Each structure stands twice: as structure tokens, then as C-alpha cells.
Amino acid sequence: NGQMRPFPWNNMALMTLSGAKGSNVNFSQISGLLGQQELEGRRVPIMISGRSLPSFEPYDTTLRSGGFITQRFLTGIRPQEYFFHCMAGREGLIDTAVKTSRSGYLQRCLGKHLEGIKVNYDYSVRNYDGSILQFYYGDDALDVTKQKHLKQFEFCANNFEALLARVNTQVLDFIDNKRALKYNKNNKDKSSDPVMNKYNPCKYLSSVSELFYEELEEYIKQSSHHHRSKDDLVLKFNGSTLKEKQFRALMWLKYIKSLVEPGEAVGILAAQSVGEPSTQMTLNTFHFAGFGAKNVTLGIPRLREIVMTASKSIKTPTMTLEMKQNLSIEEINEFCKNSSQLTLFECLKSIKVKENLLNQNGKRFKIYKIQLEIIDSSKKKLIEKVIQSKFINILLNLLRKTSKNIHDVEINSIKDTMVTTNNNEDDDDQVKRKELVTYEEGDDEREGEDIEGEDIGEVGKERDMEKEKEMGDEANATLTLEDNNSILKKEFVHGYSFTSNVCSIELAFSADSPKILILELVEKSVKKTIVSEIPNITRVYPIENEASNDQTKRVATEGVNFKGIWDHFDLINLNSIYTNDIYSILTTFGVEAARNALMKEIGSVFGVYGISVDPRHLSLISDYMTFEGGYKPFNRMGMENNTSPFLKMSFETTFGFLKQAVLSNDIDLLDSPSAQIVMGQPVKGGTGSFDIRYSI
Structure with a gap:
């Protein structure tokens, strides 16, 4: 155009x-x-x-x-x-x-973990050691490729003769076509077990998945080309007539023909079906910046986070909350405002720092006077409590961390002088004074190696975050107003006052101490000092619905806290809460919920790029990861519970796994594909799933 x-x-x-x-x-x-x-x-x-x-x-x-x-x-x-x-x-x-190396390593990890998983003759999916992962492959026992055209009922009816020619009708002699059909008719309510739980689909006609049964019945019911004859409902297609029973039987036979082949290495299929499309995704993490937009990790970093590391603390945790329909936009905005994290920085109008020299008893000291001016005087009491209980402690922690050259002796000498001059403390209080601990950081040494070099950085980041949390432990202290004497007992603190809307804090150091950028430390401290929050949630904001006809009001959060959100049951529909943090779902709602969340999250990672992965592959990966009741990663740590030493050695750190196997006197029954290849035996998958016996 x-x-x-x-x-x-x-x-x-x-x-x-x-x-x-x-x-x-x-x-x-x-x-x-x-x-x-x-x-x-x-x-x-x-x-x-x-x-x-x-x-x-x-x-x-x-x-x-x-x-x-x-x-x-x-x-x-x-x-x-x-x-x-x-x-x-x-x-x-x-x-x-x-990204080529990253996606390649991802696919190898998936392949090594899933290589021994295959479909058995009862259509259950089992690992090489016989442990059952799924009772039916993909919940319906259908082959991924064969089922593509299974639900094209119109096409099948129009080409009835051609389909009938491809079906061996003699098979019907070996199939029970009454029991499963009778069970289906008598148990139409959802309270009874599905027919496939009772009758094997390859032996009983009409033993099909509930979804297929319902869609077939719905098609026959709504078909516009039908009239009733004396004995049966007749469907008319392209001038030819077809009895309802015949059409049903044909579709049931087509279902049997679409069943997965026993011996199919579905584990390797799932690994390839997730690994290969991952090469088409971009490596970088994109953030949708701005108000009302989610910050989400996408692409290979997100896939690695879910599958390879099974991380307990993900980079961008978020929750989606469905608000009650009777709430107005103003009420929702008010909830977002009250639930979002409020820092001291947002409550301040200005921050000023003045530096002076003080001469007392023949000694000279540096005095830093910090002035914090608050915006809203109505919150003065609350902010005063926050400054006393949280801000001063956070600031002092930062001072100790950055000013390593200021020793305890110097601080004590300053305190002694200040106490003598100002009579703020007696000698007993000096003895009780808290000693300064050393805050020098050593090299981060990892206790155990992770799956690959780049994961060292991830562990390092997690440790840094833990250290920051330890430094800000005082931020979770109970808010109580302290008297000026107790504040002046704190190290470095020389003076404190709160008049009108301005809080003044004076810090004292020896004159020969190195230059300290107090303003920068104060700015960091006020940003870390929390006035009000739902723990672990930094921001709550309204989001727009993806579908234009969806009128549901939703908000999203940065951070996850189920218990904190449950407190607002009067505003939120508690049955519709969702999060991308799978570990939180596991610990809160259990392993079955985590399994479903895994399927949804892996599928949505590919969905952003317009790539569709069959749910059967996703369900197998999710069932494997949650099989032991937890959330197992596709890395070396997730391989530890494997029963085949040869399989573990063929993955990574051969000598480490060999030493472990020798010391614990492990036995390899040579059931895994890797062990069979190592020993020169045919793999027990595909056509190797059975033996051929003949008389000599």
C-alpha cells in the first residue's frame, strides 16, 4: 500500500x-x-x-x-x-x-535433566528410575504433533470416507466400546472421576479427555446441518448423510490414533521445545519505565531465573491484585498511596549540612550540623519518632561503614570530652556504651559454586542485599520517642533538637579525622529510612487491562507479601491474587499451585515474543521441577538427588561426583541413557523400550 x-x-x-x-x-x-x-x-x-x-x-x-x-x-x-x-x-x-552460549547452556541443562523421561505402555510418564511424573502424558495422553487437527470436527465430517479408509476397522474387535461409553453417560457431573482415570484410552472406546468429550458433544449439538431420523440423529455434510453414532465412533478412533507412542522420549522433546525457541529471545532485560507500567524481567534472564536457578528471591517480584467492583477510582488511588512505601526523603522539604570547628579543653573537633526540614507539620510526631528510632541508627551505620579510619579510641575521647563539658552522661553510662564493631568487608567467598560463572555475580548481589538489610535492621525497630539524653548517648552524636518543622542533629569527630561527605550519607540514609510500608512492597499502582472489554479494576505491586495484602480483604478479591514469584506461591499455597504458576510463567516468557510452546512440554518441565515437593532447579544442585552417578558425572564436575559416588559406595543400575551410552549399551527409549524374544 x-x-x-x-x-x-x-x-x-x-x-x-x-x-x-x-x-x-x-x-x-x-x-x-x-x-x-x-x-x-x-x-x-x-x-x-x-x-x-x-x-x-x-x-x-x-x-x-x-x-x-x-x-x-x-x-x-x-x-x-x-x-x-x-x-x-x-x-x-x-x-x-x-545469548548463543547462554541459550545453548540452558538447553543442555534441560536435556541432561530430562533425558531419561519417557512414556510407558500405560501412557504414564516416568523417569529412568521408575518414578512417576505424570499418570498421563500432558494429562490427555495425546501426541503433540498428532493432536494438531484432532478438534477440526467440520473437516473430519466432510471427509468421513477418506478418514474411514485410513482406519483399520478390525481394531474395533479388540476394543471395548461399551464400558467407557456407559461410564460417560452415567457420570456427567464433575464430582466423579474422569473416565480416563478408570479406563485406559487405548483399550476402551470413548475413553477420551473431558475437554475433547465436551467439545465433540457441543459440536454435534450445535451443528446446523442435522435432522432426526427414525432411529438416530443424522448429520448432513456436503449432500452426504452421517449417523451421529458413526461420527462419534470415528472421532474416538481418531483420538486413539492420536495417542502418544509408548517409549517416546518426551523429556528430550520438552527440553528441545523450550531450549530452541529461547535462541530467538533477546538476552537483555527490558524494563518498562514510567508510571502505571510494570518493571518485569524478560527473555533469557527470566527463563534462567525460573528454570536454571529456581531463585528464591527474583529480580522483579510483582503481584497483580483484583479490586472489588464497588470501589471508585479515588478509593483505589487512595489504597495505592497508603500501601506504597513512604520514605523519609519524600517527607522532607530540604536537607542542609554545616561544618564547623569546635575548640574545647585544648582539643579541636569537627562538628557537622544536619538540618532536616519537613513538609507536612501534621506528621511531625510520626516523623520525629522515625528520625529517632530509625534514621539516626541508619546514618551511624553508614558512617561506620564508610569511615573505617575513625577508630573507637578517637570516638571515646570525643565522648569523654563532651560528657565532661555538657554533663550528658555519668561514668557508669560510659562503661555501658556500645562498642564499635569492625565494618570492613572481606572478599565474598562462595561456599559452593553455582552452575556457571555469571551466577557468582547473582550470589554476590544477594549477599550485598542481605548486608544492606542487616544495616537497616534498625529500620524495623519499634517507633518510640526517645529523650535527648538517650539520643546523645549514641556514638558520634553531639547534639539533637526538634523545633518547629526543623530537626537538627550534630555529629562530632576529631579534627584530624579524614574528610567525610556527610550530605551524601544523609541523602542515602533518608532514602533508606521508611516511614510507612507493607513489608517487602515498595510500590502499588493501578494498571490497565489488556482486553478492552475487561472492566475489572486491577492494581500491581513491586514486591510480594501475601500476608500483608490479606489484611486488606475488604478492598481486594483474595481469590484472584497472582504473583510471578514462584517460591512465594510454593511456601504460601503449596506445590500444586507452584506447578501451575511455573507453567504460566514459562509460557508467558515465550508469549512476549509471539512464540507458543505446547502446554504438554511446559507441564512436564513443571512436574519435574516440583516432583520432590519443592522447587528443583535445572543445575548441578538439582542433580544431587539423581540415582545414576554416571548421569551426574556426564553433566558437570565429573571428579566431584565420582569422588562422592566412591565415598558413599553408590551403585549405578545402568538405567539412565547416559549410563547406558557410557557402558556401550542401547538406550531403553523408543524402539529400545522392549526386547525381542524368539525361539532358537
């Missing part, structure tokens, strides 16, 4: 629309314009000078300076646009180069 020479006379349009080569994006960039260039999910950033390139004005807000290219490849692009395009292209090249 819009071309001077339209399709099919336009050769470029002919090439792309026919599917020969190229896409609509290529076509539009050649003939239309290149569009917005993205760098790490954002527009082109500006330099310290305020320009995106030297040829633009500082803080230029035009489309061109932000990386929007209005030229096309056909007539060429200008140097500035060419440079932006190269920047975006470089990011794509690096992304492709790096």
Missing part, C-alpha cells in the same frame, strides 16, 4: 508477501522510513553536554536528535542517522553473540 507500483507488479512487495524472503519491516525500512532506534529499550541517551550528538543543540527535543530516522534505505540516510543506526546495530550484534 502507498507504493507507486502496487503488488503484484512491485517486485519487492511480491518477494515479501509471497514469503520468499524478507519481512514487512525490511520492506517498510527500504521504501518508507527506518523509524525509532532503540538502545537498551530507550531512546538515544544524551551526553554530559546535553546533546545526543555534537551536531545537535543542547537538550534538543526534536524527533531527529532522539534517534527517530525519517529517511529510508532506498534514497540513503544522513550521517547523524547513520551513526544512531550503527549504535542500535552494534547492540543487536553483541546481544546475538552473547
Whole structure:
């Protein structure tokens, strides 16, 4: 459209629309314009000078300076646009180069863990050691490829004769066609067990999944081409008539033909079906910045987080809450405001720090006077409690961590002088004074190696977060108003007052102590000091529904806390709470809920990129991960409970697993594919699932 020479006379349009080569994006960039260039999910950033390139004005807000290219490849692009395009292209090249190894290792981990899983002759899915993962493969025992056209009832009815010719009717002599049909008719209510639980689908006609049975009956009921004869309901298709019983029997036979083959290595199929599409995903984590948008981890980082590390603390935990329908927009906004984390930083109008020298008893000291001016005087009491109970402790912790050269002796000498001069403490209180502990950090040494080099960084980050939490333990202290004497007993603190809307704190150090950037530490401390919050939840905000006809009011959170949210049962529909934190679901709702959440989360990772993975593969992976009642990762740690030493040795750290097997006197029964290959035996999967016996 819009071309001077339209399709099919336009050769470029002919090439792309026919599917020969190229896409609509290529076509539009050649003939239309290149569009917005993205760098790490954002527009082109500006330099310290305020320009995106030297040829633009500082803080230029035009489309061109932000990386929007209005030229096309056909007539060429200008140097500035060419440079932006190269920047975006470089990011794509690096992304492709790096993600290949990551997605490849992900697929190998899946393959090694799932390699021994196959379908047995009773259609149950078992591991090589006989442990049952699923009683029916994919809950309906259907093969992924064979079931694609199973529910195309119209097509099957129109081609009844052709389908009948492909079915061996003699099979009906070996199949019971009465028991399962009778059970289906007598047990239509949902309270009874499904027919497949009682009758094996390969031996009993009409022993089909509940979903297939309902859809088939619904089609026959709603078919517009039917009239009733003397003995039976007759369906009419393309001039030919077909009895209802015949059509039902044909579809049941087609269901039997679509069953998965016993011996099928469904574990390897699941590993390939998840591993291969992961190469099409981008490596980088994209964040949707801005109000009313979720910050979510996507792509390979999210897949690794779910599958390979089974992380207990994910990078971007979030909850989706469905609000009660009788609430107004104002009430929902008020709930979001009250539930979001409020820091001391948001309550302050200004922060000022003054530095002075104090000469007392022949000694000189540095005095830092911190002034915090609050915005809302109505919250003065609350903020005063927060400053006394939380802020001062957090600030002192930061001071101790950053000012390692200020020793306890110097601080004590200052205190002694201050006490003598100001009579704030007696000698007994000095003895009880808390000693300063050493806050020097050693190298983070890991107790156990993780699956790959990059995971060291993840563990390091988790430890840093734990240290920050330890430093801010005082932030969870009970809010109580302290008297000035108890505040002055704290180390470094020389003076404290709260008058009008301004809080003043004076800190004292020896004159020869190194320069301290107090303002920077105060700013960090006020941001860490929490005035009010639901624990572990930083922000609550309303979100828009994806479907335009969905009128449900929803809010999302940054962080997860089920118990904290349950307290608001009068505002929230508690049965509709969902989170992307699988470990929280496991510990709160149990393993079955975690299994379903795993399926949904892995599927949604691919869904963002328009990739569909069959639910049978996802259910198998989820059942394997939750099989032991917990949440098992696809890494070396998840391999520890495996019964085959050869399988473990063929995965990673061969010598480590060998030493462990020797010391614990392990036995390998040579049931796993890896063990059989090591010993030169055929794998017991596929056509190796059975033995051929003959008389000699």
C-alpha cells in the first residue's frame, strides 16, 4: 500500500508477501522510513553536554536528535542517522553473540535433566528410575504433533470416507466400546472421576479427555446441518448423510490414533521445545519505565531465573491484585498511596549540612550540623519518632561503614570530652556504651559454586542485599520517642533538637579525622529510612487491562507479601491474587499451585515474543521441577538427588561426583541413557523400550 507500483507488479512487495524472503519491516525500512532506534529499550541517551550528538543543540527535543530516522534505505540516510543506526546495530550484534552460549547452556541443562523421561505402555510418564511424573502424558495422553487437527470436527465430517479408509476397522474387535461409553453417560457431573482415570484410552472406546468429550458433544449439538431420523440423529455434510453414532465412533478412533507412542522420549522433546525457541529471545532485560507500567524481567534472564536457578528471591517480584467492583477510582488511588512505601526523603522539604570547628579543653573537633526540614507539620510526631528510632541508627551505620579510619579510641575521647563539658552522661553510662564493631568487608567467598560463572555475580548481589538489610535492621525497630539524653548517648552524636518543622542533629569527630561527605550519607540514609510500608512492597499502582472489554479494576505491586495484602480483604478479591514469584506461591499455597504458576510463567516468557510452546512440554518441565515437593532447579544442585552417578558425572564436575559416588559406595543400575551410552549399551527409549524374544 502507498507504493507507486502496487503488488503484484512491485517486485519487492511480491518477494515479501509471497514469503520468499524478507519481512514487512525490511520492506517498510527500504521504501518508507527506518523509524525509532532503540538502545537498551530507550531512546538515544544524551551526553554530559546535553546533546545526543555534537551536531545537535543542547537538550534538543526534536524527533531527529532522539534517534527517530525519517529517511529510508532506498534514497540513503544522513550521517547523524547513520551513526544512531550503527549504535542500535552494534547492540543487536553483541546481544546475538552473547545469548548463543547462554541459550545453548540452558538447553543442555534441560536435556541432561530430562533425558531419561519417557512414556510407558500405560501412557504414564516416568523417569529412568521408575518414578512417576505424570499418570498421563500432558494429562490427555495425546501426541503433540498428532493432536494438531484432532478438534477440526467440520473437516473430519466432510471427509468421513477418506478418514474411514485410513482406519483399520478390525481394531474395533479388540476394543471395548461399551464400558467407557456407559461410564460417560452415567457420570456427567464433575464430582466423579474422569473416565480416563478408570479406563485406559487405548483399550476402551470413548475413553477420551473431558475437554475433547465436551467439545465433540457441543459440536454435534450445535451443528446446523442435522435432522432426526427414525432411529438416530443424522448429520448432513456436503449432500452426504452421517449417523451421529458413526461420527462419534470415528472421532474416538481418531483420538486413539492420536495417542502418544509408548517409549517416546518426551523429556528430550520438552527440553528441545523450550531450549530452541529461547535462541530467538533477546538476552537483555527490558524494563518498562514510567508510571502505571510494570518493571518485569524478560527473555533469557527470566527463563534462567525460573528454570536454571529456581531463585528464591527474583529480580522483579510483582503481584497483580483484583479490586472489588464497588470501589471508585479515588478509593483505589487512595489504597495505592497508603500501601506504597513512604520514605523519609519524600517527607522532607530540604536537607542542609554545616561544618564547623569546635575548640574545647585544648582539643579541636569537627562538628557537622544536619538540618532536616519537613513538609507536612501534621506528621511531625510520626516523623520525629522515625528520625529517632530509625534514621539516626541508619546514618551511624553508614558512617561506620564508610569511615573505617575513625577508630573507637578517637570516638571515646570525643565522648569523654563532651560528657565532661555538657554533663550528658555519668561514668557508669560510659562503661555501658556500645562498642564499635569492625565494618570492613572481606572478599565474598562462595561456599559452593553455582552452575556457571555469571551466577557468582547473582550470589554476590544477594549477599550485598542481605548486608544492606542487616544495616537497616534498625529500620524495623519499634517507633518510640526517645529523650535527648538517650539520643546523645549514641556514638558520634553531639547534639539533637526538634523545633518547629526543623530537626537538627550534630555529629562530632576529631579534627584530624579524614574528610567525610556527610550530605551524601544523609541523602542515602533518608532514602533508606521508611516511614510507612507493607513489608517487602515498595510500590502499588493501578494498571490497565489488556482486553478492552475487561472492566475489572486491577492494581500491581513491586514486591510480594501475601500476608500483608490479606489484611486488606475488604478492598481486594483474595481469590484472584497472582504473583510471578514462584517460591512465594510454593511456601504460601503449596506445590500444586507452584506447578501451575511455573507453567504460566514459562509460557508467558515465550508469549512476549509471539512464540507458543505446547502446554504438554511446559507441564512436564513443571512436574519435574516440583516432583520432590519443592522447587528443583535445572543445575548441578538439582542433580544431587539423581540415582545414576554416571548421569551426574556426564553433566558437570565429573571428579566431584565420582569422588562422592566412591565415598558413599553408590551403585549405578545402568538405567539412565547416559549410563547406558557410557557402558556401550542401547538406550531403553523408543524402539529400545522392549526386547525381542524368539525361539532358537
